Amino acid sequence: MTGLVEVTTTHGGSLETAPPRPTSIPFVDLGAQQREIDAEVQAGLRRVFDTTAFIGGPDVEAFEKEYASYLEVSSCVGVGNGTDALELALRAAGVEPGGEVILPANTFIATAEAVSRIGAVPVLVDVDPQYLLIDPEAALAAMTERTQAVMPVHLYGQTAFVERIRPEAERAGVVIIEDAAQAQGAFRHGRMAGSLGLAAGTSFYPGKNLGAAGDAGAVVTNDPELAARVRVLGEHGSPSKYRHSTVGMNSRLDTVQAVVLRAKLARLDRWNEGRRAAAARYAELLRPLADSGDVWLPTAAHGNHHVWHLYTVQLENRDAVLEALRAAGIGAGVHYPVPVHLTGAYEHLGLTRGAFPVTEAAADRLLSLPIFPHITAEQQERVVTALDQAIGRSRSTSVATP
Numbered sequence: 001m002t003g004l005v006e007v008t009t010t011h012g013g014s015l016e017t018a019p020p021r022p023t024s025i026p027f028v029d030l031g032a033q034q035r036e037i038d039a040e041v042q043a044g045l046r047r048v049f050d051t052t053a054f055i056g057g058p059d060v061e062a063f064e065k066e067y068a069s070y071l072e073v074s075s076c077v078g079v080g081n082g083t084d085a086l087e088l089a090l091r092a093a094g095v096e097p098g099g100e101v102i103l104p105a106n107t108f109i110a111t112a113e114a115v116s117r118i119g120a121v122p123v124l125v126d127v128d129p130q131y132l133l134i135d136p137e138a139a140l141a142a143m144t145e146r147t148q149a150v151m152p153v154h155l156y157g158q159t160a161f162v163e164r165i166r167p168e169a170e171r172a173g174v175v176i177i178e179d180a181a182q183a184q185g186a187f188r189h190g191r192m193a194g195s196l197g198l199a200a201g202t203s204f205y206p207g208k209n210l211g212a213a214g215d216a217g218a219v220v221t222n223d224p225e226l227a228a229r230v231r232v233l234g235e236h237g238s239p240s241k242y243r244h245s246t247v248g249m250n251s252r253l254d255t256v257q258a259v260v261l262r263a264k265l266a267r268l269d270r271w272n273e274g275r276r277a278a279a280a281r282y283a284e285l286l287r288p289l290a291d292s293g294d295v296w297l298p299t300a301a302h303g304n305h306h307v308w309h310l311y312t313v314q315l316e317n318r319d320a321v322l323e324a325l326r327a328a329g330i331g332a333g334v335h336y337p338v339p340v341h342l343t344g345a346y347e348h349l350g351l352t353r354g355a356f357p358v359t360e361a362a363a364d365r366l367l368s369l370p371i372f373p374h375i376t377a378e379q380q381e382r383v384v385t386a387l388d389q390a391i392g393r394s395r396s397t398s399v400a401t402p
Contacts (some may be wrong), residue, residue, distance in 0.1 A: 025370050025379050027331035028207050032374035033271070037263040044259035059258040066265055068220060071192045075227035077219045078253025079234050082181045082203020085217035086114035088251065089199040090149060092219070092229035093175045095120050099148035103179075104134035105339050105359040107153045111179050112340050114201070120148070124341050124349070126356040131301050132156070132312075135358075136164035143168070149175045154183035154193045156335075157209070157275070157309035158300055162188070162196040177201065180220075182309040184210040185272045189303045194220045199230075204261055209275070209309050210268050212257040274373035275308040281377060282311055282369065285384040294391050296365075310335055314365040317394035322367060324390035330383055333368040 034041075048059065060078055068076035079085050095101060097119030103111050105124040112122040125138035134152045143150075150169055152160035162176060169176055176197030183193035184202065194200035199221035204212040219230045232239050237248030264271075282297075289295040296314040300306035312335065315321060325332040339359045341351035353360060369383055 024329035025331055025375075025383060026372075027333050027368070027370050028372045029374055030206055030211070032372070033211075033264065034213075036267065037260070040263040041260055044263070045256065048255050048259060054255055055252065057255050059255050059262065060253050063253070063258040063262050063265070064218070066262060067218060070265060070268075071194050071220055073192075073195050073220045074222045075220065075224055077227050077230045077234065078258065079217045079219060079230075080251035080253070081215040082201060082205060082217040083110040083114055083117075084234070084249070084251040085201030085203065085219050086111065086151070086177070086179060087117050087201075088230045088233050088249075089177045089201045089219045089221075089226075090114060090120065091118055091233055092226045093149065093177060093198055095148045095175070095177075098146075100144065100146045101149045101151055101177075102139050102142050102147060103151040104153050104155075105341055105356040106132050106336070106362060107155065107179065107340065108181075108336060109340055109343060109345065110181075110203075111151060111153055112346065115151070121146075122340075122346070122349070123147070124351065124356065126358045127362075129358050130299070131158065132358070132362055133158070133160045133301075134165075136161050139165050140168055143172060143174065147172070147174050149177050151177050151179055152197070153179040154181075154186060156298065156306075156312055157182055157186055158304045158306040159183060159186050159188035159193045159196070161301070166197070175199075181205070181208065181217075183307060184208060185268050185305075186307045187305045195222065198223060199226055204257065209272060209307055210261065210264055213260045214254070214257055216253055216257040216261065218253065271373035272307040274375075275371060276306070278371050278373075278375050278380060279306070279308040279311055281380050282371070282384070285380060286313070286387075289384075289388060289391065294395075295387075308371055310368045311371040312366050312368050314362065315367060315391065316365070317391075318365050318367050320394040321387070321390045324393055325383075325386055328386045328390070330386050331370050332383075334366060335368050336366075337363055339363050 064076040064078055099120045100123045101115045101120050102123045104127050106127045115122040123142050125142050126135050128135045152162050154160050178197045178200035180194040180200040181203035186193040202218050204216035221227050233248040234251040237244045237246040290297045298312050322332055340346055
């Protein structure tokens, strides 16, 4: 593993890189994925450059059809990134400025940002303590006559409990727009994440289970009229060249990214099984630390096919442990250290610490361990050994500190 760079991905933010260490284990090994698809991608890129189909073209159309088929939905519209996907889905669904959109406090800021960008009001709720997914009861309790949408986030690789929100939301005329950025290939009770609401926005940021070679995203839906509205909005509000029926934006799936995504989509189920095998191996390796109470392990909810975008444990002295892991060359990360309501961007909501105790406690305790389709058993053993040692050192330091 000499020369690999420690990489930490966020829900939709930038990749954080640290200087390479001689024996580092990366948070995600994008190079292994690229090597596997290199010949196919190079052939696709030659095709794009030979035909000069740089905007739209056959590869974008083919990917949209293939991804829609994979999710068992009727329509997929490729866009520039995952944040745009959420914004466009909300706009196409008719969410208006001033309307309220309910979403979990435990998410990357892009979920709330998409709401704010259309002038709507994000209404944050807490998550359940076991899976850290949006609490259905809290979401329903937050609904008012001003609520226009609920945005469940399929976090860490498993699907939120949409079926416990949908009936009452539908009776109230409230739409469900899924944030499916971390759950490509996940499903709940046989239905794919991204097919459970009116529409879903997803991100193909490089570190995702289905990641591009840059920014990319998509809106998926079973409503052809909504899909058509998304496409118009993403093309400068233009249903045809130089005709603009509404104020839109420029957000289209790049053709080069479509080439990469087509190659990766063909391997997604196999790569997800690699993640699932790695998660099972972690659970076995970490069992002694869990039995001793040093580490809380993540689990999949009943009915969920978890695809382990992230493997998140909880523990005390998280920051000290994280520092020790990184010093040992282990590419661990934190998702997310500051809840949305405690960021400067959302201090205007007037929510202080204590507003969402489950989210806040998780933010202080969560640690994401390296996981990716090509991770080896030997790498995972080294991660767990380093984690055990780091926990021991942090415990000793805590005891020694008066």
